[in-house]
Structure formats: structure tokens, C-alpha cells
Amino acid sequence: MENNQQLLHKSIVYGISSLLLIPILATFIYSLSSSWGATILPDGFSLKWYGELLTDPRFIDAFGRSLFICIASLALATLLVLPMIFVIFYYYPKLDKVMNILILLPFAVPPVVSSVGLLQLYADSTFQLIGTPWILIGTYFTIALPFMYRAIANSFTAINLKDLIDAAHLLGASTSKAFLLIILPNLKKGLLASLFLSFSFLLGEFVFANILVGTRYETLQIYLYNMRQTSGHFTSALVMTYFAFIFLCTWLASRLTRGNNL
Amino acid sequence: MNIKVIKQEQKTITQSRLLSTLLNYKPVLWLLPFAVFFYLFQIAPMVWVFINSFIYEETWSIENYQEIFDSAFILQSFHNSLWVSFWSSFVGLILAALLVSSLRHLNSRIKEAMIAFTNMSSNFAGVPLAFAFIIILGTNGAVTLLLKQWGWIDDFNLYSSWGLLTLYIYFQIPLGALLLYPAFDALKKDAYEAAALLGASPFQYWVKIGFPILSPALLGTFIILFANAIGAYASVYALTSGNYNMVTIRIASLVSGDLFLEPNLAAAISVLLMLLLAFITAINQWLIARSYHGK
Numbered sequence: 318m319e320n321n322q323q324l325l326h327k328s329i330v331y332g333i334s335s336l337l338l339i340p341i342l343a344t345f346i347y348s349l350s351s352s353w354g355a356t357i358l359p360d361g362f363s364l365k366w367y368g369e370l371l372t373d374p375r376f377i378d379a380f381g382r383s384l385f386i387c388i389a390s391l392a393l394a395t396l397l398v399l400p401m402i403f404v405i406f407y408y409y410p411k412l413d414k415v416m417n418i419l420i421l422l423p424f425a426v427p428p429v430v431s432s433v434g435l436l437q438l439y440a441d442s443t444f445q446l447i448g449t450p451w452i453l454i455g456t457y458f459t460i461a462l463p464f465m466y467r468a469i470a471n472s473f474t475a476i477n478l479k480d481l482i483d484a485a486h487l488l489g490a491s492t493s494k495a496f497l498l499i500i501l502p503n504l505k506k507g508l509l510a511s512l513f514l515s516f517s518f519l520l521g522e523f524v525f526a527n528i529l530v531g532t533r534y535e536t537l538q539i540y541l542y543n544m545r546q547t548s549g550h551f552t553s554a555l556v557m558t559y560f561a562f563i564f565l566c567t568w569l570a571s572r573l574t575r576g577n578n579l
Numbered sequence: 580m581n582i583k584v585i586k587q588e589q590k591t592i593t594q595s596r597l598l599s600t601l602l603n604y605k606p607v608l609w610l611l612p613f614a615v616f617f618y619l620f621q622i623a624p625m626v627w628v629f630i631n632s633f634i635y636e637e638t639w640s641i642e643n644y645q646e647i648f649d650s651a652f653i654l655q656s657f658h659n660s661l662w663v664s665f666w667s668s669f670v671g672l673i674l675a676a677l678l679v680s681s682l683r684h685l686n687s688r689i690k691e692a693m694i695a696f697t698n699m700s701s702n703f704a705g706v707p708l709a710f711a712f713i714i715i716l717g718t719n720g721a722v723t724l725l726l727k728q729w730g731w732i733d734d735f736n737l738y739s740s741w742g743l744l745t746l747y748i749y750f751q752i753p754l755g756a757l758l759l760y761p762a763f764d765a766l767k768k769d770a771y772e773a774a775a776l777l778g779a780s781p782f783q784y785w786v787k788i789g790f791p792i793l794s795p796a797l798l799g800t801f802i803i804l805f806a807n808a809i810g811a812y813a814s815v816y817a818l819t820s821g822n823y824n825m826v827t828i829r830i831a832s833l834v835s836g837d838l839f840l841e842p843n844l845a846a847a848i849s850v851l852l853m854l855l856l857a858f859i860t861a862i863n864q865w866l867i868a869r870s871y872h873g874k
Contacts, residue, residue: 322684323684323685325681326681326682326684326685327681327685329677329678329681330678330681330682330685330689330693333674333677333678333752334678334693334696336749336752337696337697337700337749337752337753338700339715339722340703340708340711340712340714340715340749341700341703341711343711343714343715343721343722344707344710344711344714344715347714393616396612397612397613397616398613400609400612400613401609401610401613403609404606404607404609404610405610407606408606409606419617422621422622422625423621424806425806425853425856426621426625426853427806427809427810427812427827427852428810428812429810429812429827429830429831429849430624430625430628430810430830430849430852430853431620431621431624431625432624432831432834432835433624433627433628433830433834433842433845433846433849434623434624434625434626434627434628434846435620435624436834436835436842437627437631437834437842438623438624438627455616455619455620456620458616458620459617459620459621462617517702518702521702521704521705521707523705523706523812523813523816523817524812524813524831527813527816527831527835528831528834528835531835538705538706538813541706541707541710542706542817545710545817549710549713549714552710553710553711553714556707556710556711559707560702560703560707563699563702564699567695567698567699567702568695568699571695571698
């Protein structure tokens with residue numbers, strides 16, 4: 318009876334997870350096979366698609382652009398969010414409730430809806446925004462915001478903020494000095510974990526990039542989409558390379574959060 | 580002379596008071612940059628969409644909304660989006676709940692590996708996912724050929740509503756599982772054992788205890804999956820090149836298509852989409868509140 322039940326649970330877990338694994342695995346095999354036409358198994362294996370991809374200057378450029386946009390928007394988000402959360406938790410703890418509602422907005426409003434407004438608002442701005450990376454950096458900040466706010470706010474509630482700052486004041490430090498030298502090191506893990514997590518899905522962002530910028534500043538996802546007409550093996554190699562990168566980021570994030578719990 | 584000194588002192592006192600109240604508000608300055616950026620990129624676009632949905636040819640009117648209800652094409656996009664969103668959330672939620680509830684009975688090493696795996700596969704969405712599906716389930720996809728050979732299917736069109744539904748269910752499962760992991764921790768083994776001691780069958784336990792405890796989490800997860808599906812754009816766009824009629828595809832083509840740009844109509848569709856989401860969330864909240872009363 319016990320054994321039977323265990324078997325049932327195992328088959329459910331392995332069944333569903335292998336369903337989830339099939340597309341990933343198939344893409345991987347496809348990227349490694351030299352050709353795979355209307356047959357169930359591929360004809361032969363080779364690494365040539367990866368070689369082709371990694372020597373394509375357009376891919377390197379797109380990857381570089383994506384890295385630039387993601388890192389810049391995360392830097393912006395950190396600069397804006399860190400002082401904001403500190404001020405809220407230290408001076409106006411009641412605002413936390415308001416913020417928890419505000420940060421739901423980027424979740425609740427689909428990117429397509431936001432981009433309708435963004436396109437019209439900034440179409441004729443004197444400082445050109447539409448079609449440049451700058452508009453993406455601004456919108457990506459709003460995407461990262463909910464995750465960063467929650468992660469950093471959790472770190473703040475885990476430390477005795479008031480006591481730490483008061484102790485630092487007693488020892489003659491200013492509030493900003495206390496923040497930089499005492500509070501910031503305590504937040505490091507939560508902050509880094511949320512940054513890696515945000516990075517992994519900013520890299521996968523397509524909607525804003527496609528509607529607001531498109532081919533004028535080709536990011537990784539736009540490049541991927543534009544390559545859809547070329548060989549499926551090539552795009553598979555591209556998807557796998559991208560996925561390996563994402564895997565590294567989420568792995569780092571989960572390592573950091575696990576360390577935090579201990 | 581004396582009076583003058585006193586007045587001078589009073590002046591400096593009020594000045595320093597003013598200064599100290601200003602200093603009290605100094606922390607607020609640190610909130611300002613955040614507020615400006617959040618306004619520019621989140622609030623302002625929403626406000627623009629709301630206001631302009633009521634403007635037709637530069638006058639206030641509800642013409643945009645009338646156009647939506649007169650257009651069978653736009654109504655069809657709502658119907659398609661609702662259909663795919665509802666069923667993908669429903670099936671995805673059931674599969675995710677099965678996965679999470681079975682996972683609780685396996686040892687902790689498998690559990691941790693599965694959480695890491697779902698975390699990873701939740702990132703497999705959008706354009707890359709659509710490509711992967713074309714490879715395995717497209718006309719010449721390996722899985723399509725395999726299923727045809729076994730005689731399970733005659734033909735499978737990935738670019739139809741059923742193909743889309745499969746794709747949507749795929750990306751709902753990991754997200755649902757991630758949201759449900761913490762909720763299932765609330766089910767204590769003691770409750771199951773206590774029920775068993777009192778003579779309840781596993782079925783009775785689930786109907787009377789397990790499900791009522793979980794129902795708020797299940798309903799809450801359902802609404803997040805639903806919102807996720809109805810706002811999805813990248814995967815359906817990449818799969819069908821924007822040829823399948825969905826609400827998000829309609830909105831995007833009205834603002835960034837090659838011809839007939841009608842941003843105000845797009846705004847009206849957007850407002851209706853948000854209203855729909857708000858309405859479904861409200862029903863959901865009501866159901867959650869009721870499920871607590873039931874206890």
C-alpha cells in the first residue's frame with residue numbers, strides 16, 4: 318500500500334516534469350543535429366550550428382545590446398529602489414502598505430497596454446526616446462521593481478533597522494554613513510539574488526523591445542525573432558545558448574537565496 | 580532697543596523652526612527620483628490610455644467603445660483570448676497542483692531538484708518557447724510524427740487554437756507550481772493522520788479538509804495564471820507571426836502595425852481588457868471570502 322502510493326506520486330512527478338522537459342530536450346538535440354527533416358530521429362550530430370552562431374557578428378552585437386540594456390536598467394532600479402525602501406522602512410513604515418499595492422501595477426497592467434501609452438506619450442519628445450535603448454531602460458525598471466522591492470523589503474524586515482541605525486548614530490555616524498556601511502552589507506544577498514532573478518527575465522523580455530524599439534536597436538530577443546526564417550537548427554542553437562545563460566542566472570539566484578535562509 | 584532684540588530672536592527662532600521642519604522632510608527627497616521614474620514609465624502611460632480611450636477625433640465620446648462592440652473581429656479576439664486563458668489556467672492549475680501535492684511525498688533531494696527545475700523552466704517562455712514548439716509539434720515536428728505513427732492523432736495544427744492552448748498550458752505549469760509550493764506546506768501531516776484516526780477515507784480527507792484549506796491559494800493562483808495568459812503576447816506573436824486573433828495582438832497591431840494606426844481604439848480595447856481582469860479578480864476575491872465563511 319505504502320509502496321504503491323509512493324510509486325503513484327513518483328510517476329506523477331516524473332510524468333509532468335518529463336512533459337516540461339520534452340521541448341527543452343528536443344531543442345537541444347535539434348541544435349546538435351546536422352539535419353533533421355521529416356523523420357523522428359535526426360540524421361547525424363555536429364557542433365556546426367553553435368560555431369555558426371558564435372561567429373555571427375549580428376548575434377554578438379545583439380547579445381551585447383541586451384546585456385547593456387539589462388545591466389543599465391538594473392543599475393537604475395537599484396539606485397532608485399534602495400534609497401526609497403530605506404526611507405520608507407526607517408522614516409515612514411506605514412508607506413510599505415501603499416508600496417505593496419503600487420508594485421502590483423507592473424504585474425497587473427500587461428506590457429502591451431503600457432506600450433500603447435508609452436508610444437503616444439514619447440513619440441514626439443524633444444529627447445528622442447522611442448526606438449532607442451533609453452525607453453527600454455526606463456520600462457525595464459518597472460518590470461524589475463516588484464521583484465526587487467519584495468526581495469529587499471524582506472531583507473529589511475529581517476534586520477533590526479532602527480536599532481542598527483540608532484547604534485551607528487550613538488557612535489557618531491551620520492544616517493547616510495550608517496546606511497552605506499552597516500545596512501547595505503546586510504542587504505547584499507537579498508539584493509544580489511533579486512538582481513540575478515530580474516536579469517534572467519529582462520533578458521527574455523520581448524513585448525516592449527518589439528513594440529517600442531523593434532529592429533532599430535536589435536536586442537537578443539528581437540534577433541531571435543528575426544532569425545525565425547533561417548535554419549531551425551541555427552535558431553535552436555541560439556535558444557540553447559540563451560537558455561544556458563538564463564540557467565546560470567537563476568542558479569546563482571537560488572544559491573544566494575538558499576544561503577540567506579541558513 | 581530691547582524690543583528690537585526680542586523681535587530679532589523671535590525671527591531667528593521661526594527661521595530655525597522652518598529649517599528644522601524642512602529638514603524633517605529631507606528623507607522625502609530620496610523618494611522623489613523613484614516617484615518621477617515610476618510616474619513617467621508606469622502611471623503616465625496608464626493615464627494616457629484611460630483618457631484617450633474616451634477621445635474620438637479630438638472630442639470626448641464613447642465612439643471607440645462603440646466601434647469595439649460593433650466589430651465582430653475585435654469581439655472574436657476577446658473570445659479567443661478568454662477561451663485560451665481560461666482553459667490554460669484551469670488545466671495548468673490542476674497539473675501544477677498534482678505535481679506539488681505528489682512532490683510532498685518524495686524525499687527532500689528530489690523536492691529541491693524539482694523546485695530548481697520548475698524555477699528554470701518558468702523562464703522558458705515567449706519567443707524561445709514558441710520556436711521549441713515549432714520544432715517538436717510543428718508540421719514536421721518529431722512529436723507530431725511520433726504521435727501520427729502511433730495513430731494517436733490524424734493531424735495536429737500547432738497554429739490553431741488547440742496548438743496555442745498546448746503552448747499556454749506548458750508555460751502555466753511551472754508558474755502555477757512555483758506559486759503553489761508554499762500553499763501546500765500549510766497542509767500538515769497531523770491533520771491527515773487525525774482524519775484517518777477518526778475513520779475518514781483519503782477521499783473524504785481531501786473533500787472536507789485538504790481542499791477547503793487550499794481553496795484560497797488555488798483561487799489566488801488561478802487569477803495570476805489567468806492574468807498572465809490574457810496579457811501574453813510574445814509566444815502567440817512568435818508562433819503565428821501575429822496572424823491569430825487575440826486581444827494583445829489586436830492592441831499591438833493598432834499602435835505599431837504597418838497600416839491603419841488607431842491608438843485611441845487600442846486604448847479603448849486596453850481599458851476593456853483591464854476591466855475584464857478587474858471583474859474576474861473581484862469574483863475571485865468574493866469566492867475566497869466565501870470559502871473562509873464556509874469554514
